[in-house]
Amino acid sequence: MLRLKSSLLKLSRFTSARCMSSNLVNEPIYSFTPGSKERNEVQEALKIVESKTEDVPIVIGGEELWTNDVHYQVSPYNHKQRIAKFSYASADMINNAIENSISVRAEWDSKPLADRAQILFKAADIFANEKRSEILATTMAGQAKNVVQAEIDAGPELIDFFRFNAQYALDLEHQQPLNPDPNIVNSVKYRGLEGFVAAISPFNFTAIGGNLAGTPALMGNVVLWKPSDTAMLASWLVYKVLRECGLPPGVIQFIPADGSTFGNTITSSEHLAGINFTGSVPTFTKLWQQVGANLTKYKTFPRLAGECGGKNFHFVHSSADVDSVVNGTIRSAFEFGGQKCSACSRAYIPKSLWGKVKQGLVEKHKEIKLGNPDDFSIFLSAVIDKPSYERNKTYLDHAKASSNIEVLAGGNCDDSVGYFVQPTIVECKDPKDKMMQEEIFGPVLSCYVYDDADYKEILKLINSTSSYGLTGSVFSKDESVIEEASSVLRNSAGNFYINDKSTGSVVGQQWFGGSRKSGTNDKPGSPHYVLKWVSPQAVKRSKVPLKEWKYPSMK
Template structure:
């Protein structure tokens, strides 16, 4: 029996979660240090599958290695068996009707409470898990696991409230038109990445808040933080079958899900190669599905900074260092290629070398380090291999270019100077602390326009980019040339750091479907609208006046 709806509720006013500074001797730093120390004393954690809210251990475990100390594991996660996954899918599909029927205000309350738990009770525990398991320093963990995830939930609830209010603007006399936003028929598979705890939470939250049920396939390299996030959702009151937590072998779990008749959607963040493969696999299965599955994905980037001769050089260098080396360049939005005018290069290079020398690299548990470890051995080998390829292609290493995996997976912040704007490190995604610089001859006629065209045609990606100039005319010119080169475009600011509620995030071309997480747009993708027309009158004759003679 449906619940009575006795009012149209308004959610509380939402705002971005204030970010804490963790200054020396502050209470926040002491609390975070205590959470890290406690977690280190308890590892490795044993992570079960969570099926219908119950812990299930299969005995077949995958390790989550500490990237700063790879001989130790943060956690060991039990892999979902095919039988367990089948049960999870069946239970979630059965639970969908009750979840869909739950009043909107109650769904909203669950996730608003989850946001408060993230920002309060579990803040330091989530941050500690993100620091130890994913190699983030305190500030990177703060803006991710605490602030951004709380923002995703709070603003997401606000956006869905606003979406539900979008109704047909016209009603002919004697009729009432209205629209309802139904969930998809079946389950949504969320495949989440290692690099942002908040993205893990958001990829299941966005479908769930629309009334969908989800199978959550977490990254093995972020499984503990994702497990805590799921625990928080259950504590906030999420019905246990709405989101099923199923760690395990990615290809096997994903294949079983997309081969299922009730598969209704994919919410994905990861590599471009994998996303394209999944799209093709889903297309091959179209005849088995009830409808056309929704495919929502954000993948890679080859993000750029373009500097005009009028740009503030020192500020531009600082922005490049932050954009390229924060979290070891392991952000989808991280700076990878720089275009610097020849007339400013001597000054730019001098400041860049001076500032990069100040960067220390080390464990995230040591507060002074700006750069920590990369996530694991495959990433380490890819990044160092790309640096070697860059040198072999004629690139000059002007900073960094060294690495050490004796204890943790450390790569020194590296800047490569190239004379070939289409060299391997200018075109292929690296996902590590590596920036390649191309110096363009700004004395050449049309150099600014030609460099914009070069940026636009060099790679298949179009995620983020930034232009630095004190000349408004040149900013406008670059913005027009680069309109399709980045889904998130910055003027005199670095190409990383999109904030929920301020800069909706996503890119096009090979970078994804550009559905803009952190905005209303993403929620449309997990809804199937129904238009309803109600007639208050009666029809006495089938004929129209035009039929009269």
Template sequence: MSVAPTFGVTTLPTVANEPMRNYEPGSADRAKLKVAMDEMAAAMPFRVPCIVNGRQVTTGRINKQINPADHSGKPLCEYHEADAALVQEAIEGALKAKQGWANLPWNERAAVFMKAADLIATKYRYKILAATALGQAKNCWQGEIDAAAETCDFLRFGCTYVQQLYAIQPTAHAPTTWNRMEYRPLEGFVLAISPFNFTAIGANLTFVPAVVGNVTVWKPSPMAVYSNYLIYQIFKEAGLPDGIIQFLPGPAEPIVGAALAHRDFAGLHFTGSTFVFRTLWKQIAQNVDKYRSYPRIVGETGGKNFHLVLKDADVDNAVHQSIRGAFEYQGQKCSALSRLYVPKSMWENSFKAKLLAEIAKITLGPTSEFEHFMGPVIARHSYDKIMSLVDAARKEGGDILCGGTGDDSVGFFIQPTVIETKEPRSVTMVNEIFGPVLTVYAYPDDEPLESVCETIDTTTEYALTGSVFGTDREAISQASNLLRNSSGMWYTNSKCTGAVVGQQPFGGARGSGTNDKAGSMSIFYRFISARTIKEEFLPLGHYSYPHMG
């Protein structure tokens, strides 16, 4: 195979975060998004095939992605499901395509994804937002944060990070010697398993391995198939060669099982539940003897995130930040606020009343109605799980201060729920919920900060995001130190959601994942296998050492 020549050292354009659109009433952006949503709703259901080696594959095994706001209405799409045999075909095709992709000059691979970002920011902005709204129940603000801005940021900043990574070279060279580093792709293929809650994550889980020369088998969430399919189509329009990313919607067991059983399985890029990630890790361990190399395992999983309010905090700020952290996108973020710790006197004298008064203003409705802060949760199983946990808290003695009810007659709507608990290790303080449920523990005013932080640190297995609210720098610093390992994302006087690519690299440890920090250079290290190269320009005159005379 011929090797493409390189005639210059290229540098990428300077990147910045994609500017957010507000979609305020009367704006052109709002009108264009409304048109896109109306057109998409009228054209539903869309047909989505599997994509193997650039070929559309219709398997005849059909499943549906519903609209969570109208679960008995027309589905957003009907998609063909892959099976183990198709996975095998996809893997073999990807491996055949890999060498040509890996041999491309770096700037050619980067150009594909930089172009994709520009297509998303312009030509496809409203379409990808409409798909995310109708299929994943995100309002226009949450959709803009995710499907437009964050997707563009992942692609643009990611290319910049790879450029910086490739530039890291040895600085010391012995006389007549030249040392250098080569950042090879992994030997094999990467399996990407993406979640429903962020369209951008589907793009990033596939882009990260691909931009450094890998090939990827992509299993999207059944609840995000259509938006993810649009991302794949945009990558293709931007110039991605056939076979580099294979798009395989369908049931997890046959798809994932076939991939993990393959000798050339080289890496897992996963976002989803802690239970599933641990299950996959065990499967990989059981198969380790058959693999060509030790697979790279990268996962971002669950969270049980907290706000710690100190006695001198700005109450209004902590209230508003907590409402956003707990209830934006119906709490369906791995970073969503779930545990709130407030001094007892502050809680009883002001915080509680202000929190409940503000929550009472929140309205629920379908994303096609722009005035709502919240929409439905994603699916029947989510609705049932959330309501069962609220019921468990009630039976355990938790005080349901607001919400605690739902309506699943048309869509999967759950009212924003606040539970006050007297027991800091009660069921909804421990278990991940992934819904609009916030549990509050009012800790005694005289309880030492060390004790409060120990409770926060040891209550759950997770360590994703956490925030402290206060003004005393000594207390803030003390809380930060005591909770150093309680979260991979730490915020001061800011909610625990909303990490921005290029500003706050995202990830957590313990039960929350491998903390490889999406949105930073470090994630790319996991999908390369470095080779050290040493070249001597002059021959060695003799094998003996100088001390031998």
């Protein structure tokens, strides 16, 4: 305990008000107004990122490596612009990374938690200050986010994940058992998992990559981090900063790799202790099946955490505020091109409000600007890559060909320079059309208009239409309707919003995650998340000799 207090004091120069998680404060979001210092810095940083192709290595045990299996990360809005060059690790290299990780695991796990936490506190402070413009620029150029979306993600959310999880971990260490008997000392040690954790991160949030790899490492684990090919440069910067802040070699291995090769290799290792995943349902399902098939070879039952997307809804009641519905739905459906796991993809609107809502959506749509991230007046840019573009195009073609669907706005796409998909609004006559049921992961909003009196049936329809259960919103001024909707839709959304859009969860405020096919709902951004990555050991120490073996009843 004395050692912990001493270590905590050392953190004071990196942070303030970190004694208790209740004192944590979210990192402020910059506004990037014309002429502001932060705007000028990001513009200059973006020019640098776009002007070169950075080499991104494989890193195993601190050694930077390359193979002949070379790939490039391109800017989605200009697919001729290469911003990163990287190579895929082979299966043998991944196995070497596993062995190297296991060799440093015990030493890392035995390091005081306060020392491990200090690395994340320092990294958060660096991203809040000297590296802020650079991490935003890599996210803008690599993932085609406008400056605001890049800021929300690679700025405050990444910073908050590091700071909050570090503090949550320190708070967890203080959670100890009862000690009612003065002759017995009860305690708990929060050990890392016995083996390695595989972190598989997505393209759409730089912050998620930092969290998936950084949090298990914080809790004493060794990690193999497979970053997304289409978020490689931003992930590499996060990794470099962690190393600069004192992360020892081998604790997190940086492993660009083919998805199948990586998945097959990690699930075949006897040392697999966990998978921390964000991505598609088919990929997570396959990983889970592989783990199940290999259970007998593992030294421990692996922990699996996964977040897999959603078909998120906005339910609008006749008592709803129309402006809130229109503005919230435009934001949720189209910011970052609908490529947020939480984006609104289906909306249910009563006939009595449809005229006003439709007019509002279409009018706002006319103001939306699609373009390159260096233009700070855009609302969205290109979708991430060719497969995403083709998937969106398939749904747009379906909408234009179907007699049950009316395209109200948008509907076109163009990949001649970048993977641009117009924000699109459609009205579906069939609430079971695939536009209303399937995750599109693009800037496409499907609307279904219902008779006002049928809202109870619509709530049941929303609950049964999709296999996902991530986010959803209810817009209503009627408290009885809100209460009813909350009950019927209890299992339809892990993040449930009332009179607000379905996106925009904030670390520490709206703990994020869903169930059903949306994932394991482990709630990153909450104090509970860090507990996923430890194996607690309960310790009982007796201060007096054990002098009797008989029960009192035997005398």
